[in-house]
Amino acid sequence: xxxxxxxxxxxxxxxxxxxxxxxxxxxxxxxxxxxxxxxxxxxxxxxxxxxxxxxxxxxxxxxxxxxxxxxxxxxxxxxxxxxxxxxxxxxxxxxxxxxxxxxxxxxxxxxxxxxxxxxxxxxxxxxxxxxxxxxxxxxxxxxxxxxxxxxxxxxxxxxxxxxxxxxxxxxxxxxxxxxxxxxxxxxxxxxxxxxxxxxxxxxxxxxxxxxxxxxxxxxxxxxxxxxxxxxxxxxxxxxxxxxxxxxxxxxxxxxxxxxxxxxxxxxxxxxxxxxxxxxxxxxxxxxxxxxxxxxxxxxxxxxxxxxxxxxxxxxxxxxxxxxxxxxxxxxxxxxxxxxxxxxx
Amino acid sequence: xxxxxxxxxxxxxxxxxxxxxxxxxxxxxxxxxxxxxxxxxxxxxxxxxxxxxxxxxxxxxxxxxxxxxxxxxxxxxxxxxxxxxxxxxxxxxxxxxxxxxxxxxxxxxxxxxxxxxxxxxxxxxxxxxxxxxxxxxxxxxxxxxxxxxxxxxxxxxxxxxxxxxxxxxxxxxxxxxxxxxxxxxxxxxxxxxxxxxxxxxxxxxxxxxxxxxxxxxxxxxxxxxxxxxxxxxxxxxxxxxx
Numbered sequence: 134x135x136x137x138x139x140x141x142x143x144x145x146x147x148x149x150x151x152x153x154x155x156x157x158x159x160x161x162x163x164x165x166x167x168x169x170x171x172x173x174x175x176x177x178x179x180x181x182x183x184x185x186x187x188x189x190x191x192x193x194x195x196x197x198x199x200x201x202x203x204x205x206x207x208x209x210x211x212x213x214x215x216x217x218x219x220x221x222x223x224x225x226x227x228x229x230x231x232x233x234x235x236x237x238x239x240x241x242x243x244x245x246x247x248x249x250x251x252x253x254x255x256x257x258x259x260x261x262x263x264x265x266x267x268x269x270x271x272x273x274x275x276x277x278x279x280x281x282x283x284x285x286x287x288x289x290x291x292x293x294x295x296x297x298x299x300x301x302x303x304x305x306x307x308x309x310x311x312x313x314x315x316x317x318x319x320x321x322x323x324x325x326x327x328x329x330x331x332x333x334x335x336x337x338x339x340x341x342x343x344x345x346x347x348x349x350x351x352x353x354x355x356x357x358x359x360x361x362x363x364x365x366x367x368x369x370x371x372x373x374x375x376x377x378x379x380x381x382x383x384x385x386x387x388x389x390x391x392x393x394x395x396x397x398x399x400x401x402x403x404x405x406x407x408x409x410x411x412x413x414x415x416x417x418x419x420x421x422x423x424x425x426x427x428x429x430x431x432x433x434x435x436x437x438x439x440x441x442x443x444x445x446x447x448x449x450x451x452x453x454x455x456x457x458x459x460x461x462x463x464x465x466x467x468x469x470x471x472x473x474x475x476x477x
Numbered sequence: 478x479x480x481x482x483x484x485x486x487x488x489x490x491x492x493x494x495x496x497x498x499x500x501x502x503x504x505x506x507x508x509x510x511x512x513x514x515x516x517x518x519x520x521x522x523x524x525x526x527x528x529x530x531x532x533x534x535x536x537x538x539x540x541x542x543x544x545x546x547x548x549x550x551x552x553x554x555x556x557x558x559x560x561x562x563x564x565x566x567x568x569x570x571x572x573x574x575x576x577x578x579x580x581x582x583x584x585x586x587x588x589x590x591x592x593x594x595x596x597x598x599x600x601x602x603x604x605x606x607x608x609x610x611x612x613x614x615x616x617x618x619x620x621x622x623x624x625x626x627x628x629x630x631x632x633x634x635x636x637x638x639x640x641x642x643x644x645x646x647x648x649x650x651x652x653x654x655x656x657x658x659x660x661x662x663x664x665x666x667x668x669x670x671x672x673x674x675x676x677x678x679x680x681x682x683x684x685x686x687x688x689x690x691x692x693x694x695x696x697x698x699x700x701x702x703x704x705x706x707x708x709x710x711x712x713x714x715x716x717x718x719x
Contacts, residue, residue, distance in 0.1 A: 224564070225564060244565060247567045253562070255558045255561055256565070258559060266490070270487045274483065274566045275567065276567060
């Protein structure tokens with residue numbers, strides 16, 4: 134079993150996903166047994182954390198642990214509760230209930246100890262100073278500072294270090310924010326939508342420098358809604374929607390969740406009722422003689438077709454991208470929420 | 478504390494690049510003094526008008542510098558997320574506010590000194606050394622009170638609201654405090670409640686050689702208490718939104 138599978142919060146395991154190494158945490162599920170079995174204390178732990186704004190539940194019973202050295206993507210659509218979660222982690226907001234710990238202490242003291250470097254979407258820069266002056270100032274506040282020139286180079290901002298902060302483009306500003314997150318030797322780096330406002334090339338450079346940071350053994354937590362980013366950069370993906378953790382696993386495991394393979398073939402006589410009963414089936418589309426099946430177990434699905442005596446042709450099995458898997462997971466969750474609403 | 482001072486140093490460096498504050502804190506009182514000081518022959522608060530006007534213009538420049546620039550900047554920096562960014566550093570939570578007040582205290586010094594020098598060499602105000610210091614320190618303290626008010630306004634309101642609001646506060650305390658001309662009658666009575674009046678009256682009484690009523694000093698301290706309380710309410714109320 135993959136190492137990540139051991140720690141999943143499993144309040145209710147979805148039928149279609151069972152056997153995929155993915156469990157789901159629905160609602161209040163503080164069942165995650167901490168760092169048991171890993172030997173090292175978690176860098177970050179959320180224990181049944183909620184944040185309510187009036188009747189809106191921005192974060193709703195979130196439990197998770199980050200272990201040292203992991204690169205973890207917090208993936209979710211806009212409004213899923215990513216930023217609120219990170220704000221609470223960084224002591225900018227207080228949870229309505231639940232407990233957050235970082236390096237075994239409360240978030241405020243962890244931040245003040247300099248063990249966390251963070252970059253927020255909403256973080257601003259001091260105007261009227263140059264990039265170098267700003268980086269020097271913030272570096273000076275860090276207990277374990279990196280040399281300013283190293284930070285400027287790593288963040289890719291040495292080229293405009295003497296420009297004034299208030300005269301930069303959106304992408305340049307974003308890189309300066311990144312520089313402020315890495316200007317000290319922090320053990321944990323938290324980035325909220327780090328590559329928003331960056332063009333493709335800048336984004337590539339960004340992830341290259343990020344990999345250097347992580348290679349030094351740092352833990353990285355980043356929120357994103359770019360799926361390919363989570364796929365390429367993270368070794369663990371946390372999918373959240375409407376404030377709850379829906380899935381927790383490697384990008385491959387997330388893809389395997391809820392129909393990670395697409396099976397397609399042509400069939401002369403299509404019996405939809407038979408096809409809908411196939412094992413592992415998550416979604417079925419039939420166009421004339423072309424059958425497209427989204428399945429969590431492509432082998433079992435195909436064998437069942439063959440065992441029933443059908444002889445399909447032009448058989449193709451393809452993997453779905455993280456994007457489709459993500460959409461499937463969140464759509465499923467939204468449907469479940471609607472059903473709950475009807476029952477009340 | 479070292480971090481707070483580093484931040485204060487950076488703030489001061491910014492200020493030297495921003496010339497706008499000079500207009501409020503230095504240019505305006507200097508121009509007013511040159512235009513008005515010698516035109517009025519009466520006395521005010523029992524001392525020659527030129528001496529009264531020196532104290533009131535020093536107060537005018539200093540308090541408007543502490544109030545206007547700061548409230549606007551704080552509000553702007555909150556909106557842009559700089560205060561949030563600072564909260565991610567190892568700086569203590571109060572470092573931003575402390576550095577703003579320290580910067581305000583530093584920037585009012587030149588305006589006070591320049592207006593007093595103007596009084597001495599243009600307005601022919603001759604005083605013993607201790608009186609110069611007493612006046613300067615009173616005005617300096619009284620203007621610092623307004624740095625607290627600037628924090629209260631800047632934290633709570635967005636930049637669009639701060640602009641008119643701080644202007645209204647500025648006019649109220651300038652006019653009612655008798656900074657532009659001494660007030661009589663009902664308005665004069667009301668004006669005696671302001672810290673700007675307290676400061677100018679202390680300065681005038683020092684110059685006039687009369688004993689300073691202790692109520693004036695108490696007035697300043699009470700206003701400091703009010704503004705600090707407002708500031709802390711504002712900072713707390715917005716703790717989750719900065």
